[in-house]
Amino acid sequence: MLSVNRVVAEPEGPAREKAFQTALDVLVDRRDEFNAQGYVPRDYIDLLKRAGIYRASTPRRFGGDALDPSTFMKKIEQISTVDPATGWVASFGSSLVYLAALPPDTQRDLYAEGPDLTYAGGLFPMQEATAVDGGYRVSGVWQFTSGCMGADLIGVGLAGGPETKGRPLTALVRPEQAEIVPNWDVAGMRATGSHNVRLDDVFVPQEWTFVRGGTPTVDEPLYRYPGLAYAAQVLAVTALGAARGALDYTLGVSAGRTSITGGAKKGQRPSYKSGLALAEAKLRSARAFFYETTDEVFALAEAGDEIPTEKVALVRLAASHAAHVGREVALEAFDLCGTGAIFRSHPMQRYLQDALVPAQHAFLQTATYEAAGAVLLGLEPDVPSFP
Template structure:
């Protein structure tokens, strides 16, 4: 592909009050349209445009190409706020961080990608890795790739290729334009419906070699965000979605519990000892997991900013904080569901959104239960037993 096919992009508002107002506007629109997004099973490109105006899609573009890279905590707090309204949209917004992968591309390629502006929405359907035909100057790619979250609103798409001698056996990501591939609408799920994580299908698409990269490969740009552990960040931006979902669920049960009477006309649910204690414990668990999550993020970011070496133990703590956030957040949402009682079983109940979506992040390969063991192994100086960990 060539990047000439990428359309003129929506640009972020100027940093400061205008951009902050754009973010609040996007949140207001999301509150009114989240049911629509879930029913149609994707976040539309015009809403991605609102998030671009809020700066979320230049947050990982290198400064040398006009980006305004955000520190991970600041970016993830934005994702968390989106997720507290609709976790599935939060999941899509989290990929505003994914341009860090592009730092492994040749500088000339990056310059072409950002020529139309730094606000780029990227989505990748990387698995299963497909064997491409090596030809002069690049690859002929065919196959179907699953789980391309946000593909319906992306400017660029990634597909996964098996690695060869040219990549030392490491898998490659090949960049294609949406016009070159088909989106196979197979996203039929109970949770995270609005992520639109459909499959991508290509039929003998040529991809120049300079439009391929190794995910997590050596960056060609030295900026603080390119020094931050890229694979750990990929896990973190997904985990923070669960923290947002948990926040939304707890806010709901707190609001209901503060009501004067229950739906039956009896004592308000909040007056019940189990409700008060359950809400308090869930609040403490959420805040504790969140504190660990952001604390280790800021510790490692400080080292990245100073250009100091980041140890494997610190990378493992980033991964541990992400896994713990996803699992604790899921438990908190289940606790909120329990407090809500029988009414929460109805599909139109507000907690159903958080319940269905919050179950998903901890199922992701980067956040599954086994990553607890892998983090513990690294902290003990042992082999993690999981590829590309930490």
């Protein structure tokens, strides 16, 4: 079904590390371009492929890396420190964990030309599809398809039935089968290019659909890790990166020029010193909780042990906390920068506007705190599909 001109990752080791550093260096030069045009272009996606980002969640049996979550997310955090929106697009290098629920033969076809594959999913609103012999006829419009401008494969959400126990189906199509509807007119995470996609009576074979969050047909540690929790984490980590970038900027200008009113240099002001220190402590604490819970749960996945619901709830809690703390720290850094930061051309605008977005996502909104508390108390959470 899928036929694309695949870009292949550099071999593991120094060559791939160099490719990753090259991608970061190029991003410094081009992040304003990406923000202005509203998407990360395919030629830069190819640089991320060479750096191994888009084989990170491909099963090892099909030539991928199936990286542990912490190793992958630290790379996304690094990218987000330079440009959070590009980090958001790169974070979907994790999304092939969903595709592990496809039939093994379909996955074999999917990766026949190589394991480096970019996937963009626009799952909502779920649409009713027409069941036909061998598959579905699919029409509709789906929102928030982040990274669709550089995707090799697009997934859309279909309403499930009794056979899926009410869980949504995802149908996979080639980009040329879908129309991208440009509508991404936002202030934060602008470069994610999260446009709508439209399908008009497209036939999707049954074997190219899967239940979102369904049982994987691949038995490797990454696919035993809780998938929906991981989906929340890879978005939350962009807020950690945004906050890190914002704080690094405030450190860099701390010894800069005096105030236009003639006041002391920023770094000499008591409020600047204490504000910077408190923000640093807050960010590092949230980050430690985030990766601690990740590694604890992945260790259970590696051992093949059952992962208690309470542990998954802690992963979700750590993700939400990271998103909200990232937002707070970026705002505190903005405050430290003073009046100059209000200008659209100021570097802090990138970090602030992008850092505001992750905590707005349904996976990370304030309601997930209450849901996590409910699980820890042995109660039923009100948030759907939690944890």
